[in-house]
Amino acid sequence: MLYRHVIRGVVIDTFQDKMDLYTYGPCDAGNCCRNFEKIIELGACQYQNGIEVFSNKFKIEMKNCTLNVATHHWPPFSVISKKTEGKKTLGIEQILIEMGAAHLNLNLNYSVVYDTEVYGFVLPNRSMTGVLKSIEENDAELVFGSFILSANRASGLDYVWSHLVHRDFLAIFVPPTTLVEKWRAIYLSLHVHTWILLVFVFVIYSVLSSSVSNRTEKDFVLCCRDPSIILYLWGFMVQNVSWIMHRRLQSSPILFGIIWFSFLMNGFYQSSLTSLITKRDTKQVIDSIKQLEESNLKPCISTVTKIHMELTNMAIINGGNSQPKECEETDEAFYTMESRSDYYTVSTLAKYRVILDSFNQTIPRIHTVKERYAPLIYGFFVYRGFPLTHQLHLYMLRLGESGHIDKVIRDVIPEYGETRNFGGSTTSTISLSDLRIPFALLGFGMVVSILVFLTEVKIR
Template sequence: MLVVYLITFVLYHSGNCFKILPTTTYNENIFQCVTSIIHKYFTEGSVITHVGNNVDDRELLQAINNANIITMVSRQAPIKLIIPHEAYLISAYNASHFAKNFKKLTRESAWNPLARFLILVEELKETELNVIFDTLLRWQVINVVVVKSTEDPLLYTYNPYDNYNCGKRYDTVINYGKCSHAHSLDLYPEKAVTGLRNCTLDVVISHWPPFTIVYSRDSNNISSELAKGLEPYLLRLMGETQGFKVNILDDYDSENISTVSSDMRATGTLKKLQDHEVDAVIGGMLLIPSRALAFSFIDGHLGYIDEIRFIVKRASFMPDWKYLYLEFNLTIWALLILCILLYSVLLILLLRPKDKTYVVFWVLESLILHGRNVRSRQSVKYVLILWVWFSYFMSTFYQSSLVSLTTNPLEDFQISTEEDIAKYKLKPCFSKVMGVYYIESIQSNDEFFGSAECSDLLDSVKSVMESDNLYTIMQYGAYSYHKEKFYDQYGRPRIMSLPKPYSKVIYATYVDKGFPILHTLRCQAFQLRENGIVAKILKDMYYLQRLKHIFQAKEFRGSLLIPWRVYGIGYGISVAIFILEIICHNEK
């Protein structure tokens, strides 16, 4: 029973390896061959990752360890690493076993096809070499040597960039011959010497103007060079200098946000890239951590040129009747009423009239500059003239403020900061794209669940425009491109972006790991930005978009400052008081 437990333990801990059975036996020539290759070509890196059965390969690993030339680590599949592997030592039983299990490596965050690979296969026929190299070609692994386990090991490789094959096919399998005779050969030469010259890249785009444009209706008034947007144009510029062409493929499902799961499985347009259906994905693709772990990218041309901003509803104009009291603030109105009361009391004490309301009404009508002859002593007239001057100044200031309000109408309170959003308890209305970005930005593992009316980017903005308690976030570049769509017929914006951004963003062109001349393309993309080409094209596209929108000139429409409702209420009160005075007079 103890033996059974021991065997079960060994099999369990070898479950992440390529092979378990049968047991491998290597001869001394294999140890010497592998050790010499590692010593000559792998010492530049600090660590080499072993992928295989640690139990079966213990003699091989012991030989490498005794040589004391490099640090060996065993691949641990459940552990998520961020730093890519520097080199691989892979052992497999045969070609089919290798092809079946190699995909597991590519689903790791530390997967690095640009590293050097040394693959040791125990049972390998000449006709099965294509099985191994077809698998390596699919995942763009080119720095590789395959060692066939024989008495004197045989070495093989391939070059998918030979004869301008663009890394998509290979003509022949390169046979280095016996390992004992390969000391004078360069087993890991630079293979992508032709780069992407004479190649055609299949690039998929989604509708995300101004970066990419799919629908023909958004291509009106745009030159043929910019008909597909900013990013395809920049990619073609890079292609002119590097000698490759670009074939644009349209993806009409622009709102199907591409995500990457914890096991490096992509969705949306990035899934096409992961399935090797296309060579690159562009279209306002935000650079976020999960995508950066699963793919390579070019970001120098669109780094920090845009930002995420809060979008809120633009405050509406106040009703006309509110202008009657908005000229003065609450303090001035309170002081004015206090002055009226104090001065009325003072005049009543000085004039001592029979009808005290007569004095009060005279004080009020003098505020609207109505004249009246008041018989009084000369000393009292000095007091009266002070009130006349006060009434003149107050009336003049009130009328000038009223004119200012009618020519420059006031708006309701405008949400202008993040603190205002929290204070007035506005609810988020995020689209799918912005929802995923928000989850990534706060480094949360939760899934985003948005409402149906906010699922699309422009629909979320429309919902904010029609509601008083919603807000959203979006790229300022997309907002600048689409903002005229949310103007009224007179060209007045109905939404606005807050001046303080939520965050800066980086857009990227995503390619699969192992993409050639990546550093060269990054440098060239950075040059396009520094030369001002990116800013110039964006400016032109914003201008061409504005030409599509025509707004009406708002005709002059006079409005009575005192609304009919207020006028009717005042007239009714006056009639009621007049009738009440007549009744009181008749009773006397």
């Protein structure tokens, strides 16, 4: 019974019409739920047909006991250093486990599985794999290290789940995005609706200005007094002010309106021109599962993520093709996807942050699809009947309500909750070649002006 972690058990000894009850106290003080000193006799069963067969005499005294804990190296939740014996760099779940152990007056004895991709699942025959096998073989009472709470694991183990609830997501990552060329950013910032607005305002001002012009009645053309004023208005739009406008419109509010409109349009655009060029935008990328389905990207998903998706009935998009061998491990899947533009991968956002920190600053950014698969719940897994499951659950719940878990996450991941660019800076300097469009327009305008000027001189 004790080997199977049965800590609340009663043996019934029947002889003739008499029923004697016996039990043991593996969780009494000093036993730590691993051994017992003697068989406890509860006496004869008094209410054979009743609900209370025997009184509850079980005690849980685990103060100063040593809890065997199994984990693996999976930053940022569990961080194990191979180089320094006896020392460990604490991850998020490690810090929370040690806080819980201190609260319950427990000591921790770590056993580490250095194969980072070995998680653990419950097989159909109820046996376990990976780190979870440590519980099955009685080498550990508790395992942790980015274990996602799933029906498969919950079917064979008890768990504490109140510490990391919906703080991480299973996300889709597509190849690096390419930045818009700096010379194209100058005119791409003016979208179609901006041009429509400019034309609409220009037409309105042209009609109003020509209608109130100071020309005589004989100069009427259609419904307007001065259609030539349109050319002067266009001069305002390109910051070429003419005194003729002031003479014809005098102090009309329309004149002040077109001046202010031209000033604001030119001022805002020119003041924003530097940021438009130096801080470039990215080209259109995949941002939904539907767009991913319509693309030709093939999956490059690690084995452990693929197993989790299959157990939770998550569809692997475009999953008909076989994956290269480099996609079996999570880190290699990211590097393969980054170097080849025809693959995508699936992983947790927390793991993505850790992997991107190891990328070279010159590597382009990997794009995270905005539409995510699902929020995740992580768990500490213990054997069935573990006596401190409820106490650990309540303590982790209180840590979350008081904000301590958020602080632990920010201590380990400083950029938690913030937008961070892991692919290096996208800001660069401006060169003359980046201003090819403005210089081309300037050259074209100067050529046209010179030709018009020479034509007028020749005619006169």
